[in-house]
Amino acid sequence: MARVELKGVSKAFDEVTVIPALDLEIADTEFVVLVGPSGCGKTTTLRMIAGLEGASGGTITIGGREVTDLRPGLRNCAMVFQNYALYPHMTVADNIGYGMKVRGMPKPEIATRIGEAARILGLEPYLDRRPKQLSGGQRQRVAIGRAIVRQPDVFLFDEPLSNLDAKLRIEMRTEIKNLHRRLNSTMVYVTHDQVEAMTMADRVVVMNEGRIEQAADPITLYENPANTFVAAFIGAPSMNFVPATVVGSDGGLALRLNDGSELAIPQDRWQRYGAAKDRPVTFGLRPEHNSGGGAGEAVITLITRAIEPLGPHTLIIGEAAGHGYTAQVDSHFPAAPDAQVSISLDMTNMHLFDPDSGRAL
Amino acid sequence: MMKRPLVFGLCLFWALVTLFPLYWTLVTSVKPPTAVNGGPTYLPYIDFVPTLQAYIDAFSGIRGDFISPFINSSLISITATALSVLFGTMAAYALVRFEFRIRLLSGLIFAALAIGGFLLFNETLGFSRAQAMGLAFLLALPACLLANRLPLPGPVLGNNDVLFWFVSQRMFPPIVTAFALFLLYSEIGREGFKLLDSFLGMVLCYTAFSIPIVVWLMRDFLAALPVEIEEAALVDDVPRIRIFFEIVLPMARPGLIATSLITLAFIWNEFLFSLLLTTSEWQTLPILLSGQNSYRGDEWWAISVAALFGIAPMMGVAMLLAKLMRSGLTLGGIR
Structure with missing residues (x-):
């Protein structure tokens, strides 16, 4: 039973406030990923939960126990670091068992737990090796093993996969996810990689400049981003943003772009966007909600600047209505650089944002 | 092209400079007195006949x-x-791992109490010098530690200081x-x-x-x-x-x-x-x-x-x- 609760937690270094009062509740057994650009305060938040960084204000509760002023060792957290942080002079078995040895656990019990962790993580053949004799993936497994044997209330991961190569990262992603299912414990995971966040999390917390921009499950974040920051951060390539004005047309609503072209807004959105009529907005549409050719109802002309064939599909990076625009089209769609192509837009997936606050309308 | 031999030559030269005194001490220790007091001699068995007499003298305790x-x-x-x-x-x-903040004034308090305390205990109260020193130290140390906790004015020294x-x-x-x-x-x-x-x-x-x-x-x-x-x-x-x-x-x-x-x-x-x-x-x-x-x-x-x-x-x-x-x-x- 380990709910983690942050109430009004803030952090200031000297005079500089890095995290203004922040509220976050993490349910028991939930896998929460904190994601955001570097310097957004996600790692600081994690370190405050671990107790490695003191909170300047607010309270932190783990499993109903207030831990705000407790030292790290008494919070019953286990932490996995980006650079593994293994004890270089100890074998794998000693690395995993050291904490238990210090806490005075009986030797047979330590051996059992080391064996169990090694079995789960496939480390059995390496127990007598030193960290420097292991590969990056194996080292990170040792670090995870050290966390597992602690039997903590909450697991904290600080960008654990960032030092691994791409292929290994995808493998370890699945492994950590399976581990979460198997241990059924609360996990807080920090990453700057939105793909990692989306694929692993029960709930993603998108942070920016010390604030939580949106906290939701991955699909909600993708389909209903709360603001332009989240919309741009989640999804690759990033969502297209084009300034536009909502206008009335044929009893319904349409978007007028800067070049004068009009795109019809689907009927089911009329009520939602009615209040924005005759006002400037930011129109957002993901590259994958475009298709090549002028077949649909909403069509724009794209001046191509670069073409990136990716195999399953091709990206056309160009300009529409005077703004950068990326469209994902079929691999065999004929396009050449510095030419004009027609792109049809899937307006059922459109987003409108307030141009000043960036909030979704 | 010319660089490597030059660097090697310089290193060799410097090695000779540092090793020669060591060599000189070593050969001198096995020279008989005549080989030392005449002109310079360098190579055992060629310039002079080596002897262990100096070592024997040293171990027998006459030196x-x-x-x-x-x-x-x-x-x-x-x-x-x-x-x-x-x-x-x-x-x-x-x-390296902890941040220290030391108020300059508390350091001055230590100095003042240590010196003043010594004079007080030694000259006024008649303790011996060593006793007065010990007592003054026992007075000054806790006082300055306490003073450091107070919000004293003046500069605060950090780890580098x-x-x-x-x-x-x-x-x-x-x-x-x-x-x-x-x-x-x-x-x-x-x-x-x-x-x-x-x-x-x-x-x-x-x-x-x-x-x-x-x-x-x-x-x-x-x-x-x-x-x-x-x-x-x-x-x-x-x-x-x-x-x-x-x-x-x-x-x-x-x-x-x-x-x-x-x-x-x-x-x-x-x-x-x-x-x-x-x-x-x-x-x-x-x-x-x-x-x-x-x-x-x-x-x-x-x-x-x-x-x-x-x-x-x-x-x-x-x-x-x-x-x-x-x-x-x-x-x-x-x-």
């Missing part, structure tokens, strides 16, 4: 007792090195400290606690004098260690003292060995303190060496033997420790 200064030097330098490296490394670790304070103790000429130490030791001796010409006295003064160097060297070694490894241990509820002894020290091994070597060499070769603070019982090797030509005149063969007694152990230790000083020990702990 003074070699054995007890050798044992004194060994005991004092090993003990003082061990203590100063231990305490200096602890201080360096504290300076503390480090500078450590290093600054080595900036003035050692003779300044040596005289002060002599007076301090003889005052304490008057209370019946012998520090002059004693093992404890020598170890204390060498430890105190070596700690600044240890702090200065070890700070850089410790600052280079990845903090995450210690944080991992903190999260795992490992007490700070065990982190220091079981994780930090093993990782800092190359630095510890290098620092120990430098400290050991310094204490082994130290002359001034030993000259002032010892008389007979705890005399160290450098004192014996310096006294060599006053025993029976400039008998360079005998002096060379004595010098080799001073050089050989240090060379042995340096070679042994250099082997242990393989770096790259933290490899694998972090990426």
